[in-house]
Amino acid sequence: MITLHQASKHYTTSSGPFQAVQSVSLHVEEGEIHGFIGTSGAGKSTLLRLMNVLEQPDEGNVVVNGDELTRMPEKRLREARRSIGMIFQHYHLVHNRTVSGNVAMPLELAGVPKKERALRVRECLQFVGLADKAEQYPAQLSGGQKQRVAIARALANRPAVLLCDEPTSALDPQTTADILGVLREINRELGVTIVIVTHDMDVVRSICSRVSEMRDGRLLSTQPVGGPSDSSKAGEGEAHE
Ligand SMILES: Nc1ncnc2c1ncn2[C@@H]1O[C@H](COP(=O)(O)OP(=O)(O)OP(=O)(O)O)[C@@H](O)[C@H]1O
Ligand SMILES: [Mg+2]
Structure with a gap:
């Protein structure tokens, strides 16, 4: 691989x-x-x-x-x-974007249409167990939750x-x-x-x-x-x- x-x-x-x-x-x-x-x-x-x-x-x-x-x-x-997804020790989340906004970023860059983007963001957040935090900001999350957001973002482009x-x-x-x-x-x-x-x-x-x-x-x-x-x-x- x-x-x-x-x-x-x-x-x-x-x-x-x-x-x-x-x-x-x-x-x-x-x-x-x-x-x-x-x-x-x-x-x-x-x-x-x-x-x-x-x-x-x-x-x-x-x-x-x-x-x-x-x-x-x-x-x-x-x-x-x-x-190829990547995650880091200090998460590297964008602080002025919500959790779902962070996960959507790589999809926006890849030109994925809005509807498909929303579906994929939800799917990735569900996978990491954070569907209920979609509209929160990174500062409102624990370290483990931040890393889950980073993982969801890394998975967004499958x-x-x-x-x-x-x-x-x-x-x-x-x-x-x-x-x-x-x-x-x-x-x-x-x-x-x-x-x-x-x-x-x-x-x-x-x-x-x-x-x-x-x-x-x-x-x-x-x-x-x-x-x-x-x-x-x-x-x-x-x-x-
Ligand atoms: N951008 C850079 N400019 C100059 N030197 C660098 C740069 N990035 C890394 N180095 C040097 O290259 C070497 C390897 O760095 P690297 O970050 O890959 O190590 P590491 O094994 O990941 O270490 P750590 O366990 O501390 O994270 C180090 O000596 C580091 O100082
Ligand atoms: Mg290192």
Whole structure:
């Protein structure tokens, strides 16, 4: 579903060029939930932005859902990006728009007619369990509710892929579990392939089928994740019932 072939990205900084992602090749399979972990600055967010070509790679290729996104003309790239949703740690909602106004935004940009737009907004808000908040403003919502709005907005164009950059890092454990439940449903019921960057191994264990580790801009490894009861490495002092 997502293939990167020797993708690299550097940034120009005051102390010279900095290689944020170095020749990364990887394949995210259709239908999987793929986690990315690694220390701060390892290049995880940059890698995610390469996957929808918010950042053009300096070298290498990015193929998503059969589309070679690298060096695609801007208009076609905009269309291709509709099949790739994205959510962030701090939600990135538009504060002077209502919940439904936020979810409608990508549909407006895609030129979806008004009636169809209203239907899709309602459908997406129902999916994330926020139909009753449609006319509220983001400031009136909890963190978990804001993330649900962001998820509904990311689903509006019916994407094949959802990219998530630390979607639960600002949330408490219960809200994290709720949001992970929503992501799992999106994967299972809508068949959306999910990529999730996280610092939290519990998130990986809870929903990922595979996990990749990054360090210093490079991909160190990709491994399958054990089932939810993979707690065999618990400390020796653990009591058993
Ligand atoms: N726009 C930019 N300009 C210059 N340097 C950047 C830019 N974006 C990222 N970097 C640098 O590239 C490196 C990788 O950044 P990136 O945000 O991808 O890391 P990350 O793994 O997501 O880290 P974190 O876990 O803290 O979110 C960092 O050293 C960062 O300072
Ligand atoms: Mg990051």
